Amino acid sequence: MVNLEEQIKLLVELQGLDTQIFKLEKDLRSMPEEIKRMEEELKEKTGNLKKLEEGLKALQVKRKEKELDLEAKEGTIKKYQIQLYQIKTNKEYTALQQEIARVRADNSLLEEDIIKILDQLDIENQEISKEKGFLKTEEIRLTEEKKRRDEDAKRIEAELAHLKGQRDELIKKIDKSILPKYERIIKSKDGLAVVSVANEACQGCFRILPPQVINEIKMKNDLVFCDNCARILYIEE
Ligand SMILES: [Zn+2]
Known part of the structure; x- marks a missing residue:
């Protein structure tokens, strides 16, 4: 059983590294x-x-x-x-x-x-x-x-x-089921695959998210993607 909370933390960390790598490249x-x-x-x-x-x-x-x-x-x-x-x-x-x-x-x-x-x-x-x-x-x-x-x-x-x-x-x-999704998004979305939610908006495309989506993110049962920009969403603790 995948611990999604931990996986998201790892993805956020990976995104942090990739952001630096993208910028330097x-x-x-x-x-x-x-x-x-x-x-x-x-x-x-x-x-x-x-x-x-x-x-x-x-x-x-x-x-x-x-x-x-x-x-x-x-x-x-x-x-x-x-x-x-x-x-x-x-x-x-x-x-x-x-x-x-x-x-x-x-x-x-x-x-x-x-x-x-x-x-x-x-x-x-x-x-x-x-x-x-x-x-x-x-x-x-x-x-x-x-x-x-x-x-x-x-x-x-x-x-x-x-x-x-x-x-x-x-x-x-x-997790082997999560990593390919991340890699695919980061390639197609200019080096940004994991974005936080702030003021109920996706910080990748700044579209306001429905309350139901925000609830899903909070539940941490599964990865939640932005409907608009397809990036992985998380809420900063
Ligand atoms: Zn978005």
């Missing part, structure tokens, strides 16, 4: 996902650096272009200056001098542009080294976080092994 499962999420976050942050470096490259190209342009125009001025000696008429001389003045004006604009670009290059280089420093810190943080998670995982695994050992001992005491 869930924590363990979520860990690789969290690491992946953090790695993706870091990858996204490196995108900013890439953008800055591309901007810098474009600016350097622009600088080179302006410098080459300046060099070519300075060559033109030199050429014109040599031509000045070979000119015969006053009119031609004046025209060429005007042309030289025009190219010189162009050149001083180019020089101003180049100075602006150099200033901008300074600013962008500073931004890049700031961004690199930031990423370095983030990488260190991620490495430390991974290490911490690894340690957590080891601790959780050890705790799980201990709890499962306790569980194996406990289920030996549970």
Whole structure:
């Protein structure tokens, strides 16, 4: 003859262990996902650096272009200056001098542009080294976080092994006709098979229970299940 009162106590105890086991297993499962999420976050942050470096490259190209342009125009001025000696008429001389003045004006604009670009290059280089420093810190943080998670995982695994050992001992005491029912419910009901009754309501689904059901639970002749969520009901002493 099964002592139902004792069996229910054992089931409540088993539920307590299983609740801890379920929670720890869930924590363990979520860990690789969290690491992946953090790695993706870091990858996204490196995108900013890439953008800055591309901007810098474009600016350097622009600088080179302006410098080459300046060099070519300075060559033109030199050429014109040599031509000045070979000119015969006053009119031609004046025209060429005007042309030289025009190219010189162009050149001083180019020089101003180049100075602006150099200033901008300074600013962008500073931004890049700031961004690199930031990423370095983030990488260190991620490495430390991974290490911490690894340690957590080891601790959780050890705790799980201990709890499962306790569980194996406990289920030996549970009646062979009762245990399969419990195992079936816990699998289908998200790790919660045994629930208490409080304020006349099932604490699994919070449905109010009829007085007759509550009486049946109190009588402890047989397992009583919630009509709504099918979990095993008990009343806390
Ligand atoms: Zn219920």
